[in-house]
Amino acid sequence: MRVCLIQLAYDDDESLAERTRRVAGLVREQAGADLVVLPELWSAGGFSYREWPERSQDVRGEVAQALAAAAADAGVWLHGGSIAERPDSGETGPEGKSLWNTSLVFSPSGELLATYRKIHRFGFAGGEPKLMEAGTDLVFLDAVGLRAGLSTCYDLRFPELYRAQLDQGATAFVIPAAWPMARLDAWRLLLRARAVENQCLVLGCNTAGTHAGTQMAGHSAVVAPTGEVLAEAGDDQEVLRVDFDVDTIAAFRQDFPVLADRRL
Numbered sequence: 001m002r003v004c005l006i007q008l009a010y011d012d013d014e015s016l017a018e019r020t021r022r023v024a025g026l027v028r029e030q031a032g033a034d035l036v037v038l039p040e041l042w043s044a045g046g047f048s049y050r051e052w053p054e055r056s057q058d059v060r061g062e063v064a065q066a067l068a069a070a071a072a073d074a075g076v077w078l079h080g081g082s083i084a085e086r087p088d089s090g091e092t093g094p095e096g097k098s099l100w101n102t103s104l105v106f107s108p109s110g111e112l113l114a115t116y117r118k119i120h121r122f123g124f125a126g127g128e129p130k131l132m133e134a135g136t137d138l139v140f141l142d143a144v145g146l147r148a149g150l151s152t153c154y155d156l157r158f159p160e161l162y163r164a165q166l167d168q169g170a171t172a173f174v175i176p177a178a179w180p181m182a183r184l185d186a187w188r189l190l191l192r193a194r195a196v197e198n199q200c201l202v203l204g205c206n207t208a209g210t211h212a213g214t215q216m217a218g219h220s221a222v223v224a225p226t227g228e229v230l231a232e233a234g235d236d237q238e239v240l241r242v243d244f245d246v247d248t249i250a251a252f253r254q255d256f257p258v259l260a261d262r263r264l
């Protein structure tokens with residue numbers, strides 16, 4: 001299986017239409033890959049809270065349509081990162097808001113096959129808890145020989161989410177992010193921790209560049225279930241390409257059966 005993580009860099013100057021065209025072009029360039037992953041909230045701006053209302057969209061809106069077309073043209077499974085989701089239906093959540101941080105997954109024919117609403121909202125009294133609803137459901141991408149649990153950025157700090165995904169058969173985790181440079185060490189540590197403790201392949205696709213006054217950490221990474229970092233990006237925009245034999249996940253779990261020793 002070939003995976004491509006598109007570590008996108010952006011600043012505050014690019015319009016939504018320009019960025020969407022640029023990202024769709026980058027996805028098309030990955031034809032030949034099996035799975036392509038984009039970062040969290042690239043269309044809305046991870047830390048651009050004030051832009052979110054204006055840049056929010058339905059899961060079948062213009063950003064999703066551009067991603068669907070790019071996935072189909074490239075013939076790849078596409079985890080399109082997340083959007084600031086405002087449903088056209090007018091749906092509101094339990095807190096009365098109509099905004100979620102929602103990841104979109106497309107098949108190689110461009111069909112929207114899964115959406116995941118970020119469960120743990122980042123920002124304490126501001127940002128996501130103030131503006132967005134929390135997701136509630138575990139969501140998986142079953143493709144290319146993987147059962148990949150979906151999560152987003154701050155979710156990475158909550159190991160019980162990944163255990164719950166493991167208990168539902170996860171062999172991998174796909175984690176788009178807009179993780180800041182100020183906490184790069186935690187990002188690198190937690191990606192490896194989630195891989196080692198769950199014996200899962202981890203695909204962490206972060207953002208690069210500086211927007212809304214916040215420098216992003218980059219350092220997207222592919223981490224094997226052993227904890228070995230198979231590839232890691234630098235600080236700038238970069239596409240990380242890794243070939244991985246998915247059969248090695250089951251083989252490693254059999255050779256080193258830690259998960260069988262859990263005491264519940």
Ligand SMILES: O=C(O)CCC(=O)C(=O)O
Nearest residue numbers: 122153154178179180183
């Ligand atoms: O947990 C962190 O340090 C960063 C989280 C974050 O930036 C996010 O969830 O958007």
